[in-house]
Amino acid sequence: MTVQNLLVELFVEELPPKALKKLGEVFAQTLANSLKNAGLTASTAAVTAFASPRRLAAHVTDVAAVAADKPVVQKLMPVAVGLDATGNATPALLKKLAALGADASAVAGLRRENDGKADILFYDSMAKGATLAEGLQKALEAALSALPIPKVMTYQLQDGWSSVNFVRPAHGLVALHGTDVVGLNILGLTSGRQTHGHRFEAAVDPVVFNNADEYAAKLAADGAVIASFEARRAEIARQLQAAAAKAGPHLKPIDDDALLDEVTALVERPNVLIGQFEEEFLAVPQECLILTMKANQKYFPLLDAAGKLTNKFLVVSNISPEDASAVIGGNERVVRPRLADAKFFFDQDRKKSLESRVAGLGKVVYHNKLGTQGERVQRVAAIARAIADQLGGGALTQQAEQAAVLAKADLLTDMVGEFPELQGIMGRYYALHDGLAGEVADAVEDHYKPRFAGDSLPRGQVGTIVALADKLETLVGMFGIGQIPTGDRDPFALRRHALGIIRMLSEGDLNLPLNALLTATSQAFAAVDGFKAADSALADFIYDRLAGSLRDQGYTAQEVDAVVSQRPQRLGDIPKRLAAVRSFSALPEAAALAAANKRVGNILKKVDGTVDAKIDVNLLKEAPEIALNAALASVRPQADAAFGKGDYTASLQALAALRAPVDNFFNDVMVNAEDAALRANRLGLLATLHLAMNQVADISKLST
Structure with missing residues (x-):
């Protein structure tokens, strides 16, 4: 199967700048995914997105002119329904085959397969692969539908009668497969091989592409447009640093990724220029001046080494005249009233106290x-x-x-x-x-x-x-x-x-x-x-x-659940509790104690009413329960003392000594004894154990 690279470009009026980056990414990725789903590209095909103020484009490698035929398996009906007693097709089967474009001659080739309940008839066929024109038309429609556009506009086409809906009026469509134009129609446009470059600085208009792979280079050379959003952004960042160094030693432009993205979406070929304003405006808080320059003018204020605002700023222009003084002067005149407003507001506000x-x-x-x-x-x-x-x-x-x-x-x-x-x-x-x-x-x-x-x-x-x-x-x-x-x-x-x-x-x-x-x-x-x-x-x-x-x-879900489920009231303790839980989890006794704690909790939940954490030593009859009580009497003061000091790691680790007594208790002692007093006392012992084990965290949550 012969493959070539594909280029698709939609040429439009100025797109919303704050959305441009996302629009370009979604357009290219949706287009490529649709082609892959149609079998027109391999899963390894490379996709390159392009987005400038007036275009969305995508370059996709290794695109086939025609997709490979696909085997299609169609489940028909049970054999008992599709064939009569003599093995001939029933009317129901013939009708189903006719709907699939087949006739009675296909009956002999039907495949039988048991689905566990009955023998089923299956019709195996080959679906002809889509042509690139068919697949790309659907892919382009899908890409436009997927664009994250909150509100579209309706505009009239050149015929004066028809209208279409899109984020901005579209004026051109390029679709090249290698050197060949792929015939498409969308938004009232017919695809071709030409587009338009920079409004004022294009060397050639229209810009004509001979093949899909020369798009970015030829648009830059003949159209004076850097088509790639990322390449344009990197060029602006480079020029900003160079202009800042030229403006003065140790000056740097304000670091603002959102502003850089927005400016990248406003220009096709950036040219960074240096402007300045009167120093008297620096008496206004710099946050005010920076905000008005960024929000209203899309300028990059220049800061000194200490982060203090200077009276210089950078303008990202979309034109590159030999003499830029008029552009710089115009921007300086525009910003001056904005800064004057800020100064006026600041002066007026200070006339009244807060x-x-x-x-x-x-x-x-x-x-x-x-x-x-x-x-x-x-x-x-x-x-x-x-x-x-x-x-x-x-x-x-x-x-x-x-x-x-x-x-x-x-x-x-x-x-x-x-x-x-x-x-x-x-x-x-x-x-x-x-x-x-x-x-x-x-x-x-x-x-x-x-x-x-x-x-x-x-x-x-x-x-x-x-x-x-x-x-x-x-x-x-x-x-x-x-x-x-x-x-x-x-x-x-x-x-x-x-x-x-x-x-x-x-x-x-x-x-x-x-x-x-x-x-x-x-x-x-x-x-x-x-x-x-x-x-x-x-x-x-x-x-x-x-x-x-x-x-x-x-932190793991188990660690978090163990600590947060206890609802610690002092949130500052939580990092220390989590560290204690992580340290406890590494102990060889941890898994057994976590499982035992879970078992204790389940036993106590099944008891009607509240179980008091009280123990009558005179009712401790079995050696394992006597040993567990003795272990608790030894361990609990250590754990409580460490807990009181905020040493949660030591508090949890003290519990390790309970593993053997707890295991022996569950192995040899019947908690739900027939004697009510004995049963209540053993439940009280477990409630005491439960309290001791869950001061820092609910370690049952660590049980897998």
Whole structure:
């Protein structure tokens, strides 16, 4: 079978830049997968995706002109139904064969096979392989249908009557198999071998391809377009570094992968230029200037070696004139009003203190069932006060309450109104301007942290307290009004809030029992109509997030289940408990003790009522139960002492001495004795054993 390489390109108007990378990947991969499913390519065929602002393309190696014929096995019917007593075909069989394109002559070749119940007739045939034109037409339709486009547009074709739906109007289609054009029709387009290059800088228009393999090179040479998204991105990154070095010693462009991807999707042949603005704008917090340059202009601000913003920036242009001064000057003129707006907002905001804005939060709706932002702030302040009292009180409580009250005040500033991404950040600047303590100002910014996976935690204790209070208020409040995440829906980011609480409690090793935190937080909602505390459901939710997070960190499901199933109240203990479980698992006695613990748990579950962990030594009759009680009397104080010191590894390892007494007990002692007192005493012995073995973790979870 002769194979050649294939190229398909769809030429369109400018595609959505933030989606371009994904569009290119899905287009190429879906096209290639469809061809493989049709038998037109081998599973080892290489796929190369191309995506520029005005094109989606794919290059696929080793594509056949015609797929190989495929054997087809068709199950027909039981022999008793398809053949009469003389062995001739019944009307039912002839009708079935006719539907498959066969006639009575095929009856003699039918295969019989027993399916375990009866003999079945099978019709074996060969399906003719699809031609490339047929397979590629279906593959292209599948690729366009699979594109992750939330909203398509309807546009009219050149005939003036027909219309089609796509993300942007399409104007050209290239389909080359080696040197041959593959005849396709889609979106009102007929395939050919030509496309268009750069709007202004193409050396040739149209760009004509002689074969599938010259696509990228010829489009770059004749069309002034770097077709590969990754190649274009790498070229922009290279030019950014070179331009930064040219702009000044030790300067570097801001590191922002999302911005780099977006700019890559906006240009076809990048040309990085250096611009600058007046130094007076540097008096504005650099976060404001950086955000306005990135979000509004797609510029790369330049930072010095200390990470401080300079008055220079980089522009990724789509044209390369001999004299770039007009392009640079135009970009400098465009950015100047943006920076002036930021300076104006900053100057105006500082005319009012944060404290003076707090009252205004009472007019801002937070949630129709939970009241205003003002009411929310009062709840957060009460929760922060309660947490701070547990962690030290005094000045800590005073600062935590002050920071909690001011934390949302910057929502009413002009700067945050223009750039919501700066909430908290601007609050810190304004708090410092108001002369507040650094710990309070830091807490105003940091109470949103951690904002995402891998984000830093609040810098200080005050910030941690307010961040905990803020996230607890959100979680308890939403659960209390029934706004619980379901499936993929989590409009209030409650999963993220839960993970933030877990990180702060765990990594900060804070002595704050989780259930007590939830109870104290629920009390802050006493005045909210319709609120119903859901502390138990919320605790389940948090422990579920905790278990998932621990598994992501590399702990086994058994280790995580052993620790988390015990619901440790102090989350800072969990890493030490996990380390203890892992160390215990390596002991030769671990498997037997885990199995025994599981057996004990199952016995106790079957008992009606509660089994008290009490032992009457006078009722210990058998030598193995006497020995087990003696072993417990020896081991338990050691395990308890180690547990009390937080040495969970030593606490678990002390249990190793129980293996032989436990084995002997189960081998020689009947727990469910006929004598009720004897039975109750043995159950009490097992309950005592169960408590001793499960202080650190439920080691029965380690039993396979």
